[in-house]
Amino acid sequence: MSATAQLEARFQQIASIDAASGILHWDAATMLPASSTDARGDQLAALAEVSHEKLTDPAMAEWFAAAQSEPLEDWRRANLNEMHWRWSHATSVPQTLVSALTKLRLKSEHQWRSAKETSDYAGFLPIFREVIALTREVAYAKAAALGLSPYDALLDSYDRGLRRATIDPIFTQTKTWLPDFVGEVITHQAAQPTQPLNANVPVATQEALGRAMMLALGFDTTRGRIDTSAHPFCGGAPGDVRITTRYREDRFTDALYGVLHETGHALYEQGLPEAWRGLPIGEARGMSMHESQSLFIEMQVSRSLPFLKFLLPQLTKTFGLSGPAWNEANVYRNLTRVERSHIRVNADEVTYPLHVIWRYELEQALLDGSLEAADLPAAWAEKTQAYLGITPPDHAHGCLQDIHWPEGMFGYFPTYTLGAMTAAQLMAACRRALPQLDAELARGDFAPMLHWLRTHVHQKASSATGEEILRAATGEALNPDHFEAHLRARYLA
Amino acid sequence: MSATAQLEARFQQIASIDAASGILHWDAATMLPASSTDARGDQLAALAEVSHEKLTDPAMAEWFAAAQSEPLEDWRRANLNEMHWRWSHATSVPQTLVSALTKLRLKSEHQWRSAKETSDYAGFLPIFREVIALTREVAYAKAAALGLSPYDALLDSYDRGLRRATIDPIFTQTKTWLPDFVGEVITHQAAQPTQPLNANVPVATQEALGRAMMLALGFDTTRGRIDTSAHPFCGGAPGDVRITTRYREDRFTDALYGVLHETGHALYEQGLPEAWRGLPIGEARGMSMHESQSLFIEMQVSRSLPFLKFLLPQLTKTFGLSGPAWNEANVYRNLTRVERSHIRVNADEVTYPLHVIWRYELEQALLDGSLEAADLPAAWAEKTQAYLGITPPDHAHGCLQDIHWPEGMFGYFPTYTLGAMTAAQLMAACRRALPQLDAELARGDFAPMLHWLRTHVHQKASSATGEEILRAATGEALNPDHFEAHLRARYLA
Numbered sequence: 001m002s003a004t005a006q007l008e009a010r011f012q013q014i015a016s017i018d019a020a021s022g023i024l025h026w027d028a029a030t031m032l033p034a035s036s037t038d039a040r041g042d043q044l045a046a047l048a049e050v051s052h053e054k055l056t057d058p059a060m061a062e063w064f065a066a067a068q069s070e071p072l073e074d075w076r077r078a079n080l081n082e083m084h085w086r087w088s089h090a091t092s093v094p095q096t097l098v099s100a101l102t103k104l105r106l107k108s109e110h111q112w113r114s115a116k117e118t119s120d121y122a123g124f125l126p127i128f129r130e131v132i133a134l135t136r137e138v139a140y141a142k143a144a145a146l147g148l149s150p151y152d153a154l155l156d157s158y159d160r161g162l163r164r165a166t167i168d169p170i171f172t173q174t175k176t177w178l179p180d181f182v183g184e185v186i187t188h189q190a191a192q193p194t195q196p197l198n199a200n201v202p203v204a205t206q207e208a209l210g211r212a213m214m215l216a217l218g219f220d221t222t223r224g225r226i227d228t229s230a231h232p233f234c235g236g237a238p239g240d241v242r243i244t245t246r247y248r249e250d251r252f253t254d255a256l257y258g259v260l261h262e263t264g265h266a267l268y269e270q271g272l273p274e275a276w277r278g279l280p281i282g283e284a285r286g287m288s289m290h291e292s293q294s295l296f297i298e299m300q301v302s303r304s305l306p307f308l309k310f311l312l313p314q315l316t317k318t319f320g321l322s323g324p325a326w327n328e329a330n331v332y333r334n335l336t337r338v339e340r341s342h343i344r345v346n347a348d349e350v351t352y353p354l355h356v357i358w359r360y361e362l363e364q365a366l367l368d369g370s371l372e373a374a375d376l377p378a379a380w381a382e383k384t385q386a387y388l389g390i391t392p393p394d395h396a397h398g399c400l401q402d403i404h405w406p407e408g409m410f411g412y413f414p415t416y417t418l419g420a421m422t423a424a425q426l427m428a429a430c431r432r433a434l435p436q437l438d439a440e441l442a443r444g445d446f447a448p449m450l451h452w453l454r455t456h457v458h459q460k461a462s463s464a465t466g467e468e469i470l471r472a473a474t475g476e477a478l479n480p481d482h483f484e485a486h487l488r489a490r491y492l493a
Numbered sequence: 494m495s496a497t498a499q500l501e502a503r504f505q506q507i508a509s510i511d512a513a514s515g516i517l518h519w520d521a522a523t524m525l526p527a528s529s530t531d532a533r534g535d536q537l538a539a540l541a542e543v544s545h546e547k548l549t550d551p552a553m554a555e556w557f558a559a560a561q562s563e564p565l566e567d568w569r570r571a572n573l574n575e576m577h578w579r580w581s582h583a584t585s586v587p588q589t590l591v592s593a594l595t596k597l598r599l600k601s602e603h604q605w606r607s608a609k610e611t612s613d614y615a616g617f618l619p620i621f622r623e624v625i626a627l628t629r630e631v632a633y634a635k636a637a638a639l640g641l642s643p644y645d646a647l648l649d650s651y652d653r654g655l656r657r658a659t660i661d662p663i664f665t666q667t668k669t670w671l672p673d674f675v676g677e678v679i680t681h682q683a684a685q686p687t688q689p690l691n692a693n694v695p696v697a698t699q700e701a702l703g704r705a706m707m708l709a710l711g712f713d714t715t716r717g718r719i720d721t722s723a724h725p726f727c728g729g730a731p732g733d734v735r736i737t738t739r740y741r742e743d744r745f746t747d748a749l750y751g752v753l754h755e756t757g758h759a760l761y762e763q764g765l766p767e768a769w770r771g772l773p774i775g776e777a778r779g780m781s782m783h784e785s786q787s788l789f790i791e792m793q794v795s796r797s798l799p800f801l802k803f804l805l806p807q808l809t810k811t812f813g814l815s816g817p818a819w820n821e822a823n824v825y826r827n828l829t830r831v832e833r834s835h836i837r838v839n840a841d842e843v844t845y846p847l848h849v850i851w852r853y854e855l856e857q858a859l860l861d862g863s864l865e866a867a868d869l870p871a872a873w874a875e876k877t878q879a880y881l882g883i884t885p886p887d888h889a890h891g892c893l894q895d896i897h898w899p900e901g902m903f904g905y906f907p908t909y910t911l912g913a914m915t916a917a918q919l920m921a922a923c924r925r926a927l928p929q930l931d932a933e934l935a936r937g938d939f940a941p942m943l944h945w946l947r948t949h950v951h952q953k954a955s956s957a958t959g960e961e962i963l964r965a966a967t968g969e970a971l972n973p974d975h976f977e978a979h980l981r982a983r984y985l986a
Contacts, residue, residue: 016539019532020513023520031524032733035715039512039732042771046509050543222528239532240525278535 003066004076007083010054010063012278017051019237026242029229045102052098055090075281078463082280089157092145093138101134105407112406119394121377128406129373132366135408139367151364154411159286159418161465164364167414170421170480171357177484179387182351185338185491194333195325201252209252209318210245210259213311217263217297218450219243220270232258234265234294238277241269252319253335257298264297265290267450271458282461287412289466291419292426293457299349299420300427300486301449303335306441336490340390342397349420350487351388356417358383359402363410422470424483426457429474496559497569500576503547503556505771510544512730519735522722538595545591548583568774571956575773582650585638586631594627598900605899612887614870621899622866625859628901632860644857647904652779652911654958657857660907663914663973664850670977672880675844678831678984687826688818694745702745702811703738703752706804710756710790711943712736713763725751727758727787731770734762745812746828750791757790758783760943764951775954780905782959784912785919786950792842792913793920793979794942796828799934829983833883835890842913843980844881849910851876852895856903915963917976919950922967 001009021044028040064087067080108127115124135154142153148163155162214226224241236242243266245258268284276282284290301307308328316326324330338348344355362379365371371379380399381391392398404412430452431437440448456473467477494502514537521533557580560573601620608617628647635646641656648655707719717734729735736759738751761777769775777783794800801821809819817823831841837848855872858864864872873892874884885891897905923945924930933941949966960970 012535013539013542016535017543020517020536020540023536024513024516027516027520031718033714033716033718035713036717036730036733039730039770042505042509043513043516043730046506047513047540049506050510050547054543220528221526223526224529225524225526237529237532237536240529277532 002070003063004070004072004080007060007063007067007080008076008279010057010060011083011086011280014051014054015238015278017047017054019240021047021051022235022237023240023242026227026235026244029231029233029235030227030242030244041106048102052090052095055087056095060087060091075276075463079276079279079281082462085160086280088146089142092142092153094141097134097137097141101138101408104130104134108406108408109403112400112403116396116400119396119400121395121400124400124406125373131406131408132373135410136367136369138408139410151367151411154367155414158412159288159415159466160462161467162286162288162415162418166478167360167418170418170478171353171360171414173480174353174417174484175357175387178350178353179389181487181491182338182340182354182388185350185487186340188492189333189338192333194337195330197253197325197331197334198250199252199319199321200249201319202249203247205319206247206249206252206255209314210256212314212318213256214243214259214263214266216310216444217260217267217446218270219263219266223270224266226259232262234262234269238269238272238282239274241266257302260302261294261298264294267297267453268293268458271450271454272461273459276461281463285457285460285462285464285466285469287415288418288422289457289469291416292422293453295349295420295423296426296453300423301441301446303349303490304438304441305332306438308332308335309442310444338491340388342384342390342392343401350491353417353420354387356413358387359413362399363405363413366405367410418478421478421480421483424486425470425474425476425479426453427486428482429456495563496556497563497565497573500553500556500560500573501569501772503550503553504576504579504773507544507547508731508771510540510547512733514540514544515728515730516733516735519720519728519737522724522726522728523720523735523737534599541595545583545588548580549588553580553584568769568956572769572772572774575955578653579773581639582635585635585646587634590627590630590634594631594901597623597627601899601901602896605893605896609889609893612889612893614888614893617893617899618866624899624901625866628903629860629862631901632903644860644904647860648907651905652781652908652959653955654960655779655781655908655911659971660853660911663911663971664846664853664907666973667846667910667977668850668880671843671846672882674980674984675831675833675847675881678843679833681985682826682831685826687830688823690746690818690824690827691743692745692812692814693742694812695742696740698812699740699742699745699748702807703749705807705811706749707736707752707756707759709803709937710753710760710939711763712756712759716763717759719752725755727755727762731762731765731775732767734759750795753795754787754791757787760790760946761786761951764943764947765954766952769954774956778950778953778955778957778959778962780908781911781915782950782962784909785915786946788842788913788916789919789946793916794934794939796842797931797934797983798825799931801825801828802935803937831984833881835877835883835885836894843984846910846913847880849906851880852906855892856898856906859898860903911971914971914973914976917979918963918967918969918972919946920979921975922949 024040024044024047032040064084072080108131111124111127115121136150139150139154142148142157143150146153146156148156152163155164211226215221223239224236224243227242227244228246229244230246232243232245234241234243243259243262245255245262247255268290272282272284308331312328312331316322338350340351341347344352347355358380362371362376362383365379366373366376376399377395384390384392430449433452434440434448437449440446457469460469471477517533517537517540525533557577565573601624604617604620608614629643632643632647635641635650636643639646639649641649645656648657704719708714716732717729717736720735720737721739722737723739725736725738727734727736736752736755738748738755740748761783765775765777801824805821805824809815831843833844834840837845840848851873855864855869855876858872859866859869869892870888877883877885923942926945927933927941930942933939950962953962957965964970
């Protein structure tokens with residue numbers, strides 16, 4: 001076996017172990033008996049340890065050295081490069097630090113949950129300081145090994161090639177217009193009275209509609225499934241994609257748009273090339289691109305007027321609804337409602353980037369030490385006031401709301417907004433390629449759109465960088481003007 | 494860390510990996526999308542490989558050598574002995590042979606499924622010969638390493654300490670009376686006209702009753718669950734025990750007694766000592782003891798008249814049944830019906846041991862070469878005629894019916910009947926200890942019985958041999974007279 005073939009076999013083995021973990025994570029969120037969480041923790045820890053052992057095995061360095069001189073087809077060369085990138089990240093952090101952070105993360109998540117419940121930032125502060133300190137150590141270790149700045153090294157671990165130098169100008173430009181734009185939209189919407197969508201819809205009915213929508217969009221239920229969990233997610237394993245949503249009888253849009261969002265992620269996963277399964281080149285291209293696919297479906301497609309023409313008749317029929325609130329214009333106004341609100345995960349697509357930008361700024365300051373953890377609430381309130389004109393009533397609605405920092409995930413937040421911007425840019429290109437797109441969406445014919453995504457995004461997997469894929473699909477690098485144009489067209493037209 | 498502590502940590506890691514596989518096997522039978530089977534196969538193969546690697550790691554030999562001289566508490570000494578036994582089995586077979594058999598097994602199982610469908614023994618024969626040849630190699634390798642005869646080495650791998658020398662006299666004695674007894678019972682039952690239990694019971698109603706029964710018996714749903722699969726089983730992981738059944742609206746007893754049987758297995762698993770979780774000493778004591786627990790609940794308890802007094806009112810109430818068929822005597826006659834039939838898994842408890850005995854005799858002959866695989870159908874027909882007075886109409890009802898041999902599982906069959914006999918002996922002892930047992934069963938008070946099982950079987954886990962546990966619980970080694978007495982009392986009284 002060539003060194004490259006040995007590396008490929010090893011990465012396929014690691015992928016299978018990680019896929020097993022993916023299913024166990026799904027099971028933990030959907031099926032696990034209440035008192036079996038410790039047993040599950042042991043299982044997941046054992047698999048994570050074995051996976052990491054396999055990736056950092058001393059033999060890998062020799063294989064990588066030998067593989068450099070082996071003649072390879074282009075895709076295998078590209079895959080070798082991806083394998084090397086992952087290995088570099090994994091070996092850049094000393095094992096003792098990895099273990100320490102893993103253990104600390106568990107404790108921290110646990111403490112964060114109770115602290116959030118009681119909005120007790122002071123109580124969370126001691127362990128939060130430890131998390132920041134260890135994350136900083138990880139960032140410096142990665143930075144030294146990869147020749148990047150510490151924050152760039154963290155960005156790179158979620159989205160290969162992502163750098164502050166790319167994000168800074170985009171977020172700076174966004175800050176010049178978005179805060180005012182929010183005000184304009186709110187004023188604009190205030191002039192259009194909207195009747196709320198009051199309906200009590202049984203869970204089984206909501207399930208049926210959600211399933212109909214995901215099937216219409218192209219979700220393959222022979223290679224995936226949908227279930228219920230406390231928070232919607234797309235997980236499972238390659239070749240076995242599992243999405244979830246949650247149901248409230250008095251707010252069916254939560255479940256429905258949860259399904260639509262996760263269906264976007266799932267279509268990406270299900271569209272990755274089968275031939276490359278288990279190899280890094282065959283995986284999704286980072287977090288920004290993944291989020292672009294969920295937001296393409298949830299925001300670009302499913303909150304559009306054409307899609308509503310397809311959805312509304314099924315909605316009113318399945319749910320047995322009628323009355324003045326259920327006319328197209330009013331439902332559309334409900335689906336595109338903009339509000340200044342505190343909780344990021346419930347934010348609309350207009351205000352969402354502001355939530356992300358202040359996190360982006362604050363997490364860098366926390367990491368480089370220019371912001372003390374103790375001063376975070378004050379800094380948070382300052383940013384929310386400056387960007388969104390609101391001040392959180394308590395920490396649970398402020399800096400304690402997200403699980404990311406308590407878990408040591410710094411450098412992840414920007415990918416949400418880069419994903420939203422990528423989605424807008426992809427939709428603009430898709431629209432150019434498919435002149436009949438609106439008519440197709442209105443009659444529920446999603447095949448041409450899905451084919452376009454498959455060809456230009458899904459089938460590329462990780463065979464090129466995110467920027468290369470976006471350039472090939474749209475003719476340019478990430479350009480936030482498409483996102484701005486989308487918001488102006490949808491919210492001020 | 495002492496060598497013993499290192500071994501313990503390693504075995505706990507292996508246990509966690511194997512527990513992960515247990516959940517993935519459960520998922521494959523209950524949740525897996527139709528086209529995700531290949532992905533699951535890769536995941537399970539990767540985990541099996543890693544688990545085996547960890548167990549056969551060269552460091553283990555050194556740890557075992559060093560552990561011998563370490564001062565240990567009794568339970569740790571016993572656990573060390575169990576760890577060594579597992580390691581001896583795992584290292585006794587060369588890795589190349591393990592891999593070859595694993596691959597062959599997959600192919601063989603696949604071919605067996607189609608061969609069974611068309612009753613095509615000739616088509617299955619070539620691969621079956623390969624399976625026998627490789628299994629023989631495994632048996633010889635184990636025999637050489639463990640100082641046992643080849644067949645004993647296989648028996649030992651399913652049930653530590655089980656030997657032909659124990660089984661032969663028991664099965665020989667059984668053959669002296671059971672074939673005639675079957676005839677007597679059938680004649681006896683023919684004189685008692687039985688009305689069939691015709692009822693169409695919706696699946697949801699059957700589920701509700703099954704759940705009520707398993708809860709009544711003591712199944713802990715905070716550490717386990719019940720779902721549906723093609724064939725009932727008890728699986729999952731320590732601390733997360735998952736049982737299944739399957740439903741036919743026109744035959745509710747299938748699902749109900751499936752639940753009861755698997756609940757017996759589950760009570761054993763849930764009753765193992767928490768403190769020893771992940772260590773070999775904390776696992777169930779072999780296949781015969783496991784089967785004794787399922788048959789204790791299904792056969793000894795749930796087909797008894799006292800239990801029927803508890804079950805029947807709930808059955809008729811939940812199912813809304815009435816009419817002459819639903820009187821206690823007639824339902825009891827249905828639950829204890831004896832027939833000469835071809836399919837082992839559907840056989841009643843009276844004829845079942847005969848199915849096992851001819852398999853026990855035939856598998857030894859196949860393994861030692863005194864029976865050619867080509868001659869199996871003829872030998873099968875001869876045995877079924879001699880022991881049960883029937884001749885299979887085709888191979889699907891004969892030697893192709895079971896998955897065990899196609900999977901290379903030789904030495905497993907006897908544990909079913911040893912389990913039935915152990916169950917009868919345990920019940921006799923339990924009855925001596927609990928003079929009010931029948932009254933308790935009749936009112937659905939299973940706590941005293943479960944406490945007895947917990948104390949004398951479940952909590953012992955693998956801290957002693959099966960024979961030691963049975964002796965301590967009942968005062969004697971396995972004695973088939975209890976089983977005979979049970980059958981005579983139940984079927985000819």
